[in-house]
Structure formats: C-alpha cells, structure tokens
Amino acid sequence: MRIVGLTGGIASGKSTVSNLFKANGIPVVDADVIARNVLKKGSGGWKRVVAAFGEEILLPSREVDRPKLGQMVFSSDSKRQLLNKLMAPYISSGIFWEILKEWVKGAKVIVVDIPLLFEAKMDKWTKPIVVVWVSQETQLTRLMERDGLSEEDARNRVMAQMSLDLKRGNADIVIDNNGGLDELHQQFDKVLSEIRRPLTWFEFWRSRQGAFSILGLVTSGLFVCKQLN
Ligand SMILES: CC(C)(COP(=O)(O)OP(=O)(O)OC[C@H]1O[C@@H](n2cnc3c(N)ncnc32)[C@H](O)[C@@H]1O)[C@@H](O)C(=O)NCCC(=O)NCCS
Numbered sequence: 505m506r507i508v509g510l511t512g513g514i515a516s517g518k519s520t521v522s523n524l525f526k527a528n529g530i531p532v533v534d535a536d537v538i539a540r541n542v543l544k545k546g547s548g549g550w551k552r553v554v555a556a557f558g559e560e561i562l563l564p565s566r567e568v569d570r571p572k573l574g575q576m577v578f579s580s581d582s583k584r585q586l587l588n589k590l591m592a593p594y595i596s597s598g599i600f601w602e603i604l605k606e607w608v609k610g611a612k613v614i615v616v617d618i619p620l621l622f623e624a625k626m627d628k629w630t631k632p633i634v635v636v637w638v639s640q641e642t643q644l645t646r647l648m649e650r651d652g653l654s655e656e657d658a659r660n661r662v663m664a665q666m667s668l669d670l671k672r673g674n675a676d677i678v679i680d681n682n683g684g685l686d687e688l689h690q691q692f693d694k695v696l697s698e699i700r701r702p703l704t705w706f707e708f709w710r711s712r713q714g715a716f717s718i719l720g721l722v723t724s725g726l727f728v729c730k731q732l733n
Pocket residue numbers: 513514515535536539540543570571573574577584587588591595618619620621664665
C-alpha cells in the first residue's frame with residue numbers, strides 16, 4: 505500500500521486538495537476529523553483535556569468550546585504543547601486504525617491529510633509527501649476570510665506551525681496554491697498521475713494483496729515440503 509502524506513500550513517488548501525483526491529476515488533484519512541472525534545463529549549480525550557484546562561473550556565452543552573480553546577492554545581506555546589501532549593496518543597492511534605481499515609478494504613493508494621505531519625514526526629511513515637504551499641500573505645488573507653479571524657489571531661495560528669517554506673524544502677511534491685482554482689486543478693492532475701504510478705515491490709508487499717501473496721507462497725511452500733518428506 506502506498507501511504508501518501510498530504511500536509512501544508514493552516515488554510516494553505518489541504519482540504520481543497522484532499523477533496524480532489526476523494527473525487528478521484530482515492531481514500532483520504534483526515535487527521536483534523538480524527539482530532540475532532542478525540543474531543544467528543546465524554547470520550548477519553550475529552551476527559552483528559554477538561555481535567556487539564558478546566559470546565560471553562562466547555563459550552564453549556566458540555567461540548568468543548570472549540571473557538572475558546574483555540575484562542576487559548578494559539579496564543580500560548582505552553583498551553584498548545586500541553587494540548588498536543590494530551591491529544592497526540594489518541595490522534596496517532598486514530599490515524600493508525602483508519603489506515604488499517606483502508607488496508608482491510610484492499611486500498612492500494614491512500615492519502616493521509618495531517619497538518620502537523622513534520623511537527624509530529626510522522627513524515628517517516630509516508631511517501632511521497634505532498635506539501636500544499638502558499639505565500640504567508642495568501643495564507644493570512646485566506647485564513648482571515650474563511651474563519652473570520654482578526655489579523656493578530658490569524659498570525660498566531662500561522663506562527664504556531666513550522667514555516668511553510670521549511671515544509672516545502674522537505675517535500676517530494678509541491679503544489680503551489682497561490683493561484684486560482686483552475687491552476688490548482690492543473691497541478692493536481694500531474695500529482696494524481698504521479699501517485700497512481702505502479703506500486704514499488706515494498707508498497708506491494710505492504711498491501712493486503714501483497715500480504716495474501718506472501719501467505720499463499722508460505723502455505724504452498726510448506727505443502728511442497730510436507731509432500732517431499
Ligand atoms: C485547538 C482546536 C480545538 C481549535 O479548533 P478549531 O475548530 O478552531 O480548528 P481546527 O481543528 O479545524 O484546526 C484548523 C487548523 O489549525 C491547525 N492546528 C490545529 N491544531 C494545531 C496545533 N496543535 N498546532 C498547530 N496548528 C494546529 C491545523 O492546520 C488545522 O488544520 C483544535 O485545532 C484542536 O483540537 N487542536 C489540537 C489537535 C491537533 O493537533 N490537531 C491537528 C491534527 S494533526
């Protein structure tokens with residue numbers, strides 16, 4: 505199985521690109537969706553986060569007030585590190601199970617959309633790594649427009665992540681998303697043909713089909729040995 509890493513910065517266009525993958529029949533594991541489930545009322549992650557940050561982060565419904573928690577953690581490095589530490593084990597195991605589900609279904613190529621792929625050192629598990637890159641100016645403009653944030657709040661969120669230029673330097677494939685959607689689609693078509701190229705042997709053995717082939721080979725090998733004895 506080929507596990508493609510999709511990353512970038514906040515509001516650089518990862519979800520826009522991952523929707524294109526889905527529209528082309530490639531399964532996508534989305535770390536933001538997994539992280540949202542980790543904070544669902546009553547879950548293990550919710551309990552740990554509420555114990556650490558206090559009930560002031562809860563709405564009257566006792567769901568986490570996400571904008572309030574966001575405001576807290578994106579303006580304080582220590583609070584953000586604490587939240588990351590509490591949530592990381594749940595997020596990584598959630599990603600693992602989602603990948604396993606796709607493996608069981610027999611997927612040959614999957615995309616994992618992880619905003620903090622490099623920061624969380626998960627880049628070693630994915631190949632190729634696709635970085636959706638924009639200039640900081642475009643990033644701030646799109647972030648402020650999409651989430652209705654002030655410039656200060658938008659800057660805090662951008663600064664909470666590794667710089668997009670550094671991420672670009674560690675990418676196998678870069679999508680420059682500063683232009684319009686037409687330009688993005690043109691680049692995406694090239695990326696799609698790149699990630700659909702035939703699997704390497706390593707990727708094949710890691711797929712469900714490969715594992716069954718190994719099982720078949722071992723079983724027939726054992727059968728032949730038994731016949732010879
Ligand atoms: C702080 C929270 C509650 C704010 O929620 P909100 O709905 O406003 O934002 P949302 O979850 O949609 O995230 C938007 C983007 O923010 C960025 N982001 C989220 N968490 C972090 C973080 N800890 N550090 C840096 N950037 C982050 C990502 O680019 C993400 O795509 C939420 O982001 C959260 O639970 N973060 C911690 C979990 C995490 O690390 N998520 C990233 C998945 S790898």
